[in-house]
Amino acid sequence: MIEDVKINRGLKGIYFERSGVSHIDGGKGELLYRGYTIHDLAENATFEEVCYLLIHGELPNTDELAAFDAELKAGRELPDAVYDIIRSAKDGHPMDVLRTAVSALAALEPTSQEVGEAAFIRNGLRLTAQVPMIIAAHEAIRNGREPVMADKNLSHAANWLWMLKGEKPSEEAAKLADVDFILHAEHGANASAFAARVTVGTEANLHGAMVTALSTLAGPAHGGAAEDVMKMVHEIGTPDKAAEYVKTKRKAREAVTGFGHRVYRAEDPRARHMREGVRKLGAEMGAPEWYEILQAVVDAMKPYSRHGLNVNVDFYSGVIYQLHGIPMDLYVPIFAIGRMPGWIIQCVEQQRQNILIRPLTLYNGPDKRDWITLGDRA
Amino acid sequence: MIEDVKINRGLKGIYFERSGVSHIDGGKGELLYRGYTIHDLAENATFEEVCYLLIHGELPNTDELAAFDAELKAGRELPDAVYDIIRSAKDGHPMDVLRTAVSALAALEPTSQEVGEAAFIRNGLRLTAQVPMIIAAHEAIRNGREPVMADKNLSHAANWLWMLKGEKPSEEAAKLADVDFILHAEHGANASAFAARVTVGTEANLHGAMVTALSTLAGPAHGGAAEDVMKMVHEIGTPDKAAEYVKTKRKAREAVTGFGHRVYRAEDPRARHMREGVRKLGAEMGAPEWYEILQAVVDAMKPYSRHGLNVNVDFYSGVIYQLHGIPMDLYVPIFAIGRMPGWIIQCVEQQRQNILIRPLTLYNGPDKRDWITLGDRA
Numbered sequence: 001m002i003e004d005v006k007i008n009r010g011l012k013g014i015y016f017e018r019s020g021v022s023h024i025d026g027g028k029g030e031l032l033y034r035g036y037t038i039h040d041l042a043e044n045a046t047f048e049e050v051c052y053l054l055i056h057g058e059l060p061n062t063d064e065l066a067a068f069d070a071e072l073k074a075g076r077e078l079p080d081a082v083y084d085i086i087r088s089a090k091d092g093h094p095m096d097v098l099r100t101a102v103s104a105l106a107a108l109e110p111t112s113q114e115v116g117e118a119a120f121i122r123n124g125l126r127l128t129a130q131v132p133m134i135i136a137a138h139e140a141i142r143n144g145r146e147p148v149m150a151d152k153n154l155s156h157a158a159n160w161l162w163m164l165k166g167e168k169p170s171e172e173a174a175k176l177a178d179v180d181f182i183l184h185a186e187h188g189a190n191a192s193a194f195a196a197r198v199t200v201g202t203e204a205n206l207h208g209a210m211v212t213a214l215s216t217l218a219g220p221a222h223g224g225a226a227e228d229v230m231k232m233v234h235e236i237g238t239p240d241k242a243a244e245y246v247k248t249k250r251k252a253r254e255a256v257t258g259f260g261h262r263v264y265r266a267e268d269p270r271a272r273h274m275r276e277g278v279r280k281l282g283a284e285m286g287a288p289e290w291y292e293i294l295q296a297v298v299d300a301m302k303p304y305s306r307h308g309l310n311v312n313v314d315f316y317s318g319v320i321y322q323l324h325g326i327p328m329d330l331y332v333p334i335f336a337i338g339r340m341p342g343w344i345i346q347c348v349e350q351q352r353q354n355i356l357i358r359p360l361t362l363y364n365g366p367d368k369r370d371w372i373t374l375g376d377r378a
Numbered sequence: 379m380i381e382d383v384k385i386n387r388g389l390k391g392i393y394f395e396r397s398g399v400s401h402i403d404g405g406k407g408e409l410l411y412r413g414y415t416i417h418d419l420a421e422n423a424t425f426e427e428v429c430y431l432l433i434h435g436e437l438p439n440t441d442e443l444a445a446f447d448a449e450l451k452a453g454r455e456l457p458d459a460v461y462d463i464i465r466s467a468k469d470g471h472p473m474d475v476l477r478t479a480v481s482a483l484a485a486l487e488p489t490s491q492e493v494g495e496a497a498f499i500r501n502g503l504r505l506t507a508q509v510p511m512i513i514a515a516h517e518a519i520r521n522g523r524e525p526v527m528a529d530k531n532l533s534h535a536a537n538w539l540w541m542l543k544g545e546k547p548s549e550e551a552a553k554l555a556d557v558d559f560i561l562h563a564e565h566g567a568n569a570s571a572f573a574a575r576v577t578v579g580t581e582a583n584l585h586g587a588m589v590t591a592l593s594t595l596a597g598p599a600h601g602g603a604a605e606d607v608m609k610m611v612h613e614i615g616t617p618d619k620a621a622e623y624v625k626t627k628r629k630a631r632e633a634v635t636g637f638g639h640r641v642y643r644a645e646d647p648r649a650r651h652m653r654e655g656v657r658k659l660g661a662e663m664g665a666p667e668w669y670e671i672l673q674a675v676v677d678a679m680k681p682y683s684r685h686g687l688n689v690n691v692d693f694y695s696g697v698i699y700q701l702h703g704i705p706m707d708l709y710v711p712i713f714a715i716g717r718m719p720g721w722i723i724q725c726v727e728q729q730r731q732n733i734l735i736r737p738l739t740l741y742n743g744p745d746k747r748d749w750i751t752l753g754d755r756a
Contacts, residue, residue: 007393010579011737014392015385020743035744044749057743061755081466085482088459088466092485099589100481104463107470107478189739191580195590198573201388202597211477212573212593219580221734262736356599358640359389361567365398365435366413371422377439 005362012262016357017197021054021345022186029266029310033186034058042273047156047181048072051128051341054186055121055348068125075129076150076159079108083137083147090142094135094333095223099214101134102127106207113205117348120206124344127210131340132156135333136163157181160337164326172284176277176320183270183313184338186346188263192216192223192339193346200350201357213343214336223332225314228257230322230331233293242296250304258315259301267310274316281323290319383740390640394735395575399432399723400564407644407688411564412436420651425534425559426450429506429719432564433499433726446503453507454528454537457486461515461525468520472513472711473601477592479512480505484585491583495726498584502722505588509718510534513711514541535559538715542704550662554655554698561648561691562713564720566641570594570601571717571724578728579735591721592714601710603692606635608700608709611671620674628682636693637679645688652694659701668697 008014023032031038034053041050045059052060052068060068085104089097105127106112112123129150137147148163157178161169169177189197195216196209217223236245249256261268275294282291294316301309314335321331386392401410409416412431419428423437430438430446438446463482467475483505484490490501507528515525526541535556539547547555567575573594574587595601614623627634639646653672660669672694679687692713699709 005393007396009395010733010735011389011392011394014389014394014737015383015740016389016392016737017387017739018385018742019739020741023741023743032743032746035747036749037746040749044751049752059750059752059755062752065752084466085463085478088462089482089485092482093491096481096485096490096585099586100463100478100485103474103478103481103589104467104470107467107474112474113471189737191576191734191736194735194737195573195576198569198576199590199594199597202569202594202600203602204593204597204600207474208477208593208596211481212577212590215582215586215590215593216577216580218586219577219582222580222582224581262734355388356569356640357388357572358569359392359394359567359572361395361397362393363398363401364396365401365410368410368415369413371414371418372437373422374427374437374440374443377437 007362011359016189017350019188019346019349020057021342021349022188024188024263026261026263026265029264029269031187031269038183038269039273041182042179042270045182047178047185047338050182050185051125054341054345055124071125072129072156073152075126076133076152078130078133078137079105081108082134083141086134086138086141090138094138094329095214095218095336097138098131098134098333098336099211099218101138102131102207102214103211105130106205106211112207115203115205115351117352120344120348120351123206124210124340124347127207128340128344129156132160132337133163135330135337136160139164139327139330161324172281173324176281179273179277180317180320180334181338183273184335186339186342189346190222191219193343196343196347197350198357200347201355203351203354206344206347209347210343213339217336217339218332223335225258225312226318226321226331226335227328229315230318230328232257232297233290233319236293236297239289239292239296242293243300246297246300256297256301256309258297258311259304259309261312264310264312268312270313271311271315274313274320278316278319278323281320285323287323290322294319385740389737394567395728397566397724397727398435399720399727400566402566402641404639404641404643407642407647409565409647416561416647417651420557420560420648423560425556425563425716428560428563432719432723433502449503450507450534451530453504454511454530456508456511456515457483459486460512461519464512464516464519468516471596472516472707473592473596473714475516476509476512476711476714477589477596479516480509480585480592481589483508484583484589490585493581493583493729495730498722498726498729501584502588502718502725505585506718506722507534510538510715511541513708513715514538517542517705517708539702550659551702554659557651557655558695558698558712559716561651562716564717564723567724568600569597571721574721574725575728576735578725579733581729581732584722584725587725588721591717595714595717596710601713603636603690604696604699604709604713605706607693608696608706610635610675611668611697614671614675617667617670617674620671621678624675624678634675634679634687636675636689637682637687639690642688642690646690648691649689649693652691652698656694656697656701659698663701665701668700672697
């Protein structure tokens with residue numbers, strides 16, 4: 001048996017495909033979607049424009065955006081059976097319920113079985129519209145309320161907050177949710193997008209790939225950081241206790257959550273847009289302490305930043321959700337709402353020149369051995 | 379931007395981990411589970427013994443096997459809500475319904491949220507018992523029948539046929555199903571097991587990983603071969619037309635289904651056990667023509683076998699299912715029943731020394747460019 005092959009644990013540094021969707025320069029801390037910097041997009045674009053950009057490669061003109069937006073809004077409908085399924089599973093974690101409902105849509109909507117680029121985009125946009133509906137419906141049902149029906153006049157972000165809360169959001173709140181979705185929209189071959197590509201590699205349909213992506217995002221090491229940061233903030237309690245908290249963690253060689261990323265060595269470029277949002281929202285809502293605790297943690301972590309330990313995107317997003325009164329177990333589902341266009345376009349790219357993704361494990365088990373009859377075993 | 383890196387399309391030939399579960403020698407056409415040849419296991423073992431072997435690394439003695447079998451049988455129960463969900467989604471493809479039900483179990487059974495080796499094995503065995511129940515219940519429900527309750531006195535394979543048909547299977551039929559499960563039980567880092575490992579890499583739980591595996595197996599290029607072969611057999615119709623069929627396909631440079639495998643260059647060692655099953659079952663049931671058509675295709679393909687085009691495991695299994703009167707859209711779900719122990723142990727191995735699996739794509743999109751306001755776009 002071969003023993004001198006290289007084992008690429010975590011597939012770290014291994015390129016498996018070319019992609020024209022996003023460019024991450026981990027050293028410089030730069031993120032481009034289709035050539036546009038995340039800063040320009042966070043400051044100027046809407047989530048709908050970013051969806052169009054990611055999926056079609058160019059920013060839409062007025063007519064293209066209107067048509068795209070109309071298609072996205074038309075997707076705001078769910079079969080009755082999905083509500084039944086949410087009711088049956090209502091006590092589960094929201095990610096499990098979301099994944100179950102998306103999986104059920106594959107069984108309920110026959111167009112889900114279609115493959116190819118046009119079908120992937122069509123089904124992807126419909127799912128992009130449906131995913132926030134499922135999350136909001138589950139949140140209503142588990143709290144004994146009737147789901148709020150989607151409003152086809154609102155933007156994607158505003159409609160999400162409307163369905164979640166049952167009241168029209170302020171312009172600022174809708175804008176902050178919109179920016180949050182833009183920042184989470186795409187991030188290369190991260191574990192969830194990569195797993196979805198592996199599913200597409202077997203010629204599966206888009207719904208199957210999205211179910212894989214949701215399963216993979218649900219792992220705490222992928223989508224769970226915002227929740228972990230919020231727990232840390234609660235544990236710290238007040239800004240003056242942050243330095244001691246960080247010192248204790250580092251002494252015990254434990255990670256401080258919200259810092260570090262497989263790809264970034266500089267600060268995650270998405271973080272700054274959320275940081276400003278936390279500061280403003282906290283001040284407006286008379287709750288500036290969350291921002292202060294986070295900044296005290298950042299200050300205490302400065303000595304370690306030469307190890308590439310800078311804040312990542314999820315360091316700030318949890319506090320924004322908290323200020324909005326959103327329960328912690330919805331943080332990962334919210335990540336999923338934002339990530340939909342990234343997953344879709346990664347799957348579209350995969351199926352263009354599709355190939356089965358099948359790496360190898362090196363066998364380190366027993367050599368060939370003889371069968372032993374049941375009665376003769378020790 | 380870096381341009382001279384190697385792109386490992388399909389991750390072909392890339393080792394990402396060591397594994398002690400199975401050894402595939404593609405050149406020799408050899409497959410070992412934990413050191414035992416697939417031939418010894420297919421001829422001597424039961425599926426329950428193979429499950430134990432794969433999961434625990436050694437063949438069980440009499441007491442160990444009895445305890446393991448009791449745990450597997452105890453798992454034969456489904457919450458009522460799963461039956462409700464199957465009813466809601468009953469018109470979907472059986473793989474979509476199976477995946478939805480497994481995903482729902484994560485929401486319905488709180489123990490599904492536990493992680494770590496012991497929890498993965500416990501939850502895995504329970505799912506191994508539940509998966510055939512879901513498939514059989516769906517088959518009953520979509521045909522307007524009440525699901526047949528599991529019989530805790532029967533073997534895994536016999537209970538499957540009992541639930542599917544509502545009558546106790548003959549010893550031969552149960553044995554053939556048992557061998558079919560053994561042959562499909564494990565096959566290294568194939569796309570579904572690998573995708574499940576990517577999901578586990580984010581510290582997700584086993585149910586999430588199994589949902590990923592099911593999504594990935596559902597792709598026609600992975601689990602769909604048995605169905606494709608059966609369609610081909612119907613298209614050929616009689617043994618004398620096989621040579622012409624193969625010639626036409628090869629002339630058009632189209633693949634003949636059921637031949638070739640990413641890993642095997644010699645004959646897939648699993649094929650021979652199914653071949654003998656097809657021959658015997660066909661003769662017994664007075665339907666020898668399926669076997670004859672398959673063998674005529676094999677003969678016609680002989681000139682191409684120097685390209686590594688030998689039959690794979692799924693070349694024969696479809697005909698066995700057909701002889702049992704099982705509808706074609708259950709072929710992939712049956713593959714899933716067999717593959718459960720392999721997926722489970724791959725996930726157990728992954729979480730032992732866990733690492734995020736996150737390869738890279740090389741950016742080939744536009745260079746950094748300036749933002750353009752909506753009104754100014756062409």
